[in-house]
Amino acid sequence: MGAAPEPHTGWTFITNHARVLAVIADDPQVRVRDIAAHCRLTERAVQKIISDLEHSGYLSHTRAGRSNTYRIEPGKILRHPAEAGLTVASLLALLAREDTRHANAPRVDAEARRGS
Template sequence: MLIVLHSDPDMVLREVALRVGITERGVQRIVQDLEDEGFIRREKVGRKNHYQVMTDESLRHSLEAHCTIGDLLKLISG
């Protein structure tokens, strides 16, 4: 989901759900969790949301705390 929001920060959650293969409600819960943890920021732009992935944030687990979300996105994206 982070990859999808990072590649298209203005994508509506319905489209994210279709791309990821889960329900829109599931996407809403995950986005809220990511926002609560500080991994993404949501900004209202008119009637839509703009999502910013916080690429400088460290991963949560102590074994990966030296890595950032940006590092993870680079690794996954190739």
């Protein structure tokens, strides 16, 4: 079993539910253990989030042996009234686009930031 995730205090911009959904969107056959490591959550927390998403109709899974394959419902509308009309697909597209920009951004080392 892996080490416990680093604790985090305070608020964040992206919820754990959105993080888990984004990881599953990237790899529908991802293991709970790998989701937990990526999102810095416990496996139990990830299982609860997956259960929440399934019970609300955002996610389903099929079992093949010991593995799960997840299916996201891309047309499902987001829950909060402020996002009325926005779909899961639009959220995931935004997260994927920003992730790609972050990955492709030039790296600036500490000396360059200090102006050395």
